[in-house]
Every structure is written in structure tokens, then in C-alpha cells.
Amino acid sequence: MEDVSAKFVSQKISRTRWRPLPAAALQPPDLFATGSWDNEDNRISIWSAGDLGNAGLNGEYHGEPHLLCDIQHNGDVMDMQFxxxxxxxxxxxxxxVTVFHHHQNNQTLSADHRWEKAHYHVDQDTACGGAACTGVVCNNPEIVTVGEDGRINLFRADQKDAVRTIxxxxxxxxxxxxxxxxTEILTVNSIGQLKIWDLRQQRNEPSQIFSLAGDRVPLHCVDRHxxxxxxxxxxxxxxxxxxxxxRQGTMPVSLLNAHEAEMWEVHFHPSDPDHLFTCSEDGSLWHWDTSTNVSEKPSFLHQGGRSTAYLSHSTINQSVVSAWLSSDPTKDRMEITNLIPNQTLSVNSLDVLGPCLVYGTDAEAIYVNRHLFA
Structure with missing residues (x-):
């Protein structure tokens, strides 16, 4: 696609995240961060998305992302968020868990604060071995982390110790x-469960539990509308x-056929949630479009030939229902596009903001699409 610029970075990329824009900003996002994994020297990097198609003095194109600064990171980057x-x-x-500071005046990165072994296993000799911190979510100044140790931590950016640990x-x-x-978080686990936790409650049990029916398929990613x-x-x-x-039931409203292998990330578009994006170990990145004017759009290429169907467990009785909760046949309500027709290695991460998409792969490359809705 002519709107996609690629940059080969000699590192397997595990996470890509747009820097958030100020509330009143009208311009498209311009900076993003990446984290790497499975390399001898893993790094956190800050990139400029590149000029928006402006040609230089000699007519050369400055569209590809370029590195502004980076810093070494100990261990694989499992998750990251601005x-x-x-x-x-x-x-x-x-x-x-580390808080890195991007100094924009001189384009450097430094470690502001570090919570060592926020997640750990305790063996029989009571020695602590590190357990991967698998997820992080921020609501400034609060930071919540989860890990393979089954632990939940609540941190505040300006405090040395955890505010609360479950x-x-x-x-x-x-x-x-x-x-x-x-005051509420939602976690997903390796036995197909969603759990809601009310941080106002002192008890260490979830307030609600949801689960996939049948086989307990591990859930890797979650996003809310x-x-x-x-x-x-x-x-x-x-x-x-x-x-x-x-709000109702304990099972999914709908199950949609998507990828041929593990889904690594799912993201609703933050300002246009009729659009959702998923990426997978199978090398694909899907754009799910439930906007009501789908039938008026030119037909998207339906790459890969996967059929898609709703398996509805419930109906919602309300006058205006989100297309995501509809039990209408997907062929009438949804367009699905594979944004990477030539699949290669795993697409580990994606992020969307405004008209822009960034994603990273095990093929040691990052990609930016500046015209998602063109």
C-alpha cells in the first residue's frame, strides 16, 4: 500500500504505541514508542512518524519513521503504555515495571522510576524469582500491572511503593x-476468564467473573469500547x-472467526469505535468496520477467505443498539479487511490514533499507515 511506510529496525518488535495527543490537538499523531523482545539487547525507542508525505528540497520522500532516541531495557518488553x-x-x-521519561528538548530517554520485581514467583526456599509482568494500563497518575504470577499491583507514578497489591x-x-x-479494572487470564475488580473494595476477590463456554481458551488481550x-x-x-x-450474562454476546493463530492485540479506535483492529501470530492485521454506512462504501478486499458469523447468546432490547452487540448477520453489518495481504511473521502489536495506524512484527520491522480511512 502506498500509504504504508516501513522501517527495518533489526529488532523483533513486541509493542508499538502512539504518544497521546493533547485534548484540543487537531494534527495527526507524530511520535510513537516501540519495545522489543527476544533480542540480546532489548530497547525502548521513540520514533518520529515522518513528514506527512512532504518531499524534501531534492524531491526525496521523508515518509519513513526515523529514530529520535532509545534506551536499553532489561528483559523482553511485554507491554507498554504512555x-x-x-x-x-x-x-x-x-x-x-519501569517509568521512562522522554526528554523532548534533547531527545533522550531516562528511567524515572523502577519497581523491581513487581511480579515474582516464590519457591520453596522463599527465594524470589522474577515472574513476567504481562500487562500494564495507565490512568494518570495510577498504573495497574498484572503478571504470570496472578498478582495485580496498583502503583502511582509519584510513589515509591505499590498503593495496593492483590x-x-x-x-x-x-x-x-x-x-x-x-475505580474498576478488567483482567483476562489463561483459562478463558474475564474478571472485574473494584479497586474501592478492600476484599481481594473480583466483583464479577465471565468465561468462555466450553474449552477454556487462554485470552491474551482485551479492550473496552x-x-x-x-x-x-x-x-x-x-x-x-x-x-x-x-451488563448481562457471563458469556460473550458474539464470537467472530478471525485469525488462524493467537490474537495478540485488540483495539477499538479511540475516537471512532465502530472500527476495531486485531493482530495475530499468523501475520495478519484485521480492520473490523461496523459503521452503519458500510453498504455505501466500496467493497473491501476480504483477504484470506475466512467466513465470519455471529453466534449470539442474547438479544438486547433497546432502541439504539451498538452494532457490536447486534445479532444481525455480519455480512449485512460488518466489513472486514486484512491490512497486510502478504502475511509473513507474527504481527505482535498495533495502535491506532486519528487516521494513523502503527504496528510491529517479528520480521524486525515497524509500519505506519497514515490514511486508515482514505
Whole structure:
């Protein structure tokens, strides 16, 4: 695609994240961060997205991303999220959580704060071995982390110690976490469960538990609808996209055939949540479009030939229903596009903001698409 610029970076990329824009900003996003994994020397890097198609004095194109600064990271980058315009919270396979500061005046990165072994295993000799911190979510100044030790931590960026820790939150690995609202988080685990935790409650049990029916397929990723907090999307080991309505029932509203292998990330578009994006170990990145004017659009290429169907467990009786909760046939309500027709190695991460998409792969490359809706 002519709108996609690629940069080969000699590192397997595990996470890509756009720097958030100021509330009143009208320009498209310009900076993003990446984290790497499975390399001898893993790094956190800050990139400029490149000029928006402007040609230089000699007519050369400056569209490809270019590196502004980077810093070494101990362990694989398991997850990362911007806390604000200048700080990035990074989860490590060593169990450590680090807040990195991007100094824009001289384009350097420094470690502001580090919570060593925020996640750990305790063996029989009571020695602590690091357990991977698998997920992080920020609501400045609060930071929530989850890990393969089944632990949930609540940190504040300006405090040295954890504000709260739920030690045995889960007996299985927690893979991802998101805020439902300022006082509630939602976690997904390796036995196909979603759990809601009310941080106002002192008891260390979830307030609600949801689970996939049948086989307990590990769930790897979760995101909530930005406007309707009761709508949640998850993806897991079988590549299926599950849509949940956490107001009712304990099972997904719909299960959608998607990828041929593990789904690594799912993201609603933050300002246009009729659009959702998923990426997978199978090398694909799907754009799911439920906007009501789908029938008026030119037909998207339906790469890969996967059929898509709703398996509805419930109906919602309300006058205006989100297309995500509809039990209408998907062929009438949804267009699905594979944004990477030539699949190669795993697409580990994606992020969307405004008209722009960034994603990273095991093929040691990052890609930026500046015209998602063109």
C-alpha cells in the first residue's frame, strides 16, 4: 500500500504505541514508542512518524519513521503504555515495571522510576524469582500491572511503593488488563476468564467473573469500547474475536472467526469505535468496520477467505443498539479487511490514533499507515 511506510529496525518488535495527543490537538499523531523482545539487547525507542508525505528540497520522500532516541531495557518488553505526553510505563519479562521519561528538548530517554520485581514467583526456599509482568494500563497518575504470577499491583507514578497489591488475584496467568472506569479494572487470564475488580473494595476477590463456554481458551488481550464501557472485546489463543456485554450474562454476546493463530492485540479506535483492529501470530492485521454506512462504501478486499458469523447468546432490547452487540448477520453489518495481504511473521502489536495506524512484527520491522480511512 502506498500509504504504508516501513522501517527495518533489526529488532523483533513486541509493542508499538502512539504518544497521546493533547485534548484540543487537531494534527495527526507524530511520535510513537516501540519495545522489543527476544533480542540480546532489548530497547525502548521513540520514533518520529515522518513528514506527512512532504518531499524534501531534492524531491526525496521523508515518509519513513526515523529514530529520535532509545534506551536499553532489561528483559523482553511485554507491554507498554504512555502515562502522559512524556512518560511511558513498560512491563518486563523480568517482573520489573519501569517509568521512562522522554526528554523532548534533547531527545533522550531516562528511567524515572523502577519497581523491581513487581511480579515474582516464590519457591520453596522463599527465594524470589522474577515472574513476567504481562500487562500494564495507565490512568494518570495510577498504573495497574498484572503478571504470570496472578498478582495485580496498583502503583502511582509519584510513589515509591505499590498503593495496593492483590497477591493471589488469580491462580492462572493474567495476560492483560484495562480500566473499565476510574475505580474498576478488567483482567483476562489463561483459562478463558474475564474478571472485574473494584479497586474501592478492600476484599481481594473480583466483583464479577465471565468465561468462555466450553474449552477454556487462554485470552491474551482485551479492550473496552471508549464510549460504552459495558462493551468489551477480547482475543485469545484460538484467534477468535469475542464481544462481551458485561451488563448481562457471563458469556460473550458474539464470537467472530478471525485469525488462524493467537490474537495478540485488540483495539477499538479511540475516537471512532465502530472500527476495531486485531493482530495475530499468523501475520495478519484485521480492520473490523461496523459503521452503519458500510453498504455505501466500496467493497473491501476480504483477504484470506475466512467466513465470519455471529453466534449470539442474547438479544438486547433497546432502541439504539451498538452494532457490536447486534445479532444481525455480519455480512449485512460488518466489513472486514486484512491490512497486510502478504502475511509473513507474527504481527505482535498495533495502535491506532486519528487516521494513523502503527504496528510491529517479528520480521524486525515497524509500519505506519497514515490514511486508515482514505
Amino acid at each position: 502515562l502522559d505526553q512524556e512518560r511511558i510505563v513498560v512491563a518486563s519479562s523480568t517482573g520489573t 497477591d493471589n488475584a488469580d491462580s492462572s496467568t493474567l495476560h492483560a488488563v484495562t480500566f473499565l472506569r476510574t 471508549p464510549n460504552q464501557q459495558h462493551i468489551v472485546a477480547t482475543g485469545g489463543q484460538d484467534g477468535m474475536l469475542s464481544i462481551w456485554d458485561i
